[in-house]
Amino acid sequence: MEQPGKVYLIPTVLSPDALHTIPSYITAAVQKISVFFVENERTARRYLKALDRSINIDNLQILLMQGANGIQxxxxxxxxxxxLEGKDxxxxxxxxxxxxxxxxxxxVLAAHSVDAPVIPMVGPNSMLMALIASGMNGQNFQFVGYLPVKPGERVKAIKELEVESTRKHQTQMFIETPYRNNHLLRDILATCKDTTLVCVAADITGPEEFIKTxxxxxxxxxxxxxxKRPAIFLLLAQ
Structure with missing residues (x-):
């Protein structure tokens, strides 16, 4: 039986000006791969060309990670x-x-189900970079993704995160759609205790990088x- 192909988890830049944050072995890996599953096809094409201008994009299969479509x-x-065909x-x-x-x-889970090797590759991760730059507890932390959109539900979620942070001495990390960042920060400040620490980490690795606790x-x-600035929010109750 043919050995299954490998899955390479390829990091991309957090900012268009931060190609220097990508290790050279990422380029070596993508040069050998002809099938990519991506979140945004246009961004993926631009990134691959930035890594190596000699890559022939038209020879690649670039597929969106969106689930079933019609009869596909x-x-x-x-x-x-x-x-299972042996393709990486x-x-x-x-x-x-x-x-x-x-x-x-x-x-990745599908790859594990067919015993395909999964290879995570080193690269920028905004959550971890924000955490290590925040001065908050890196021994116990939780990333909860997006908070609820509706104001009442969002305020309730913030209160619950502050309570959990107090109980566990746990750093709480979350994100928001960039055009709602200002609303989220105002809700945090209106909801949390004056002594609670809040870190805002925006435009990480970019020329306008802003990280303050x-x-x-x-x-x-x-x-x-x-x-409209990509940002991570961290909260630690004191």
């Missing part, structure tokens, strides 16, 4: 088919490391402008 195989079934595949997120806050984990009381004195 679902993305997970397609991935298993390629792997690459998985790429829109930014940062695949399978974190994106659908890549489904392809302050108490709620200190943040209330001067709010940063976060509209």
């Amino acid at each position: 195989l679902s993305d997970t079934e397609q991935a298993k088919k390629f792997l 595949i690459g998985i790429m997120s829109e930014a940062g490391c695949p399978a974190i806050a994106d659908p890549g984990h489904r392809i 302050k108490t709620v009381k200190e943040w209330k004195q001067q709010l940063p402008e976060l509209h």
Whole structure:
């Protein structure tokens, strides 16, 4: 029986100006792969060309991680088919490391189901970079993804995270759609205790990188402008 192909988890840049954060062995890996599962086809094409201008994009199969479409195989079934044929595949997120806050984990799980080797590759991860730069507890932390969109439910979620942070001395990490960042920060400051620490990490690895940790009381004195800036929020109750 033919050995299954390998799955390469390929990190991408967090900022268009941060190609220097990608190790050279990533380029060597993508040069050998002809099948990619991606979150955004246009971004993936641009990134592959930035890594190596000699790559012939038209010779690649670039497939969206979106599940079944019409009579086509679902993305997970397609991935298993390629792997069982012995083909290596690459998985790429829109930014940062695949399978974190994106659908890549489904392809990875499908790979495990057919005993295909999974190879995570080193690259920028906004959650971990924000955490280590925050000064908050890195021994016990939780990433909860997006908070609820509705204001009442969002405020309730923030309260619950603060309570959990107090109980476990646990850093809480979450994200928001960039155009709602300012609303989220205002809700955090209106909901949490004055002594609670809040870190805002925006545009990580970019030229406008902004990472600050302050108490709620200190943040209330001067709010940063976060509209449409990719950001991570961290909270640690004291």
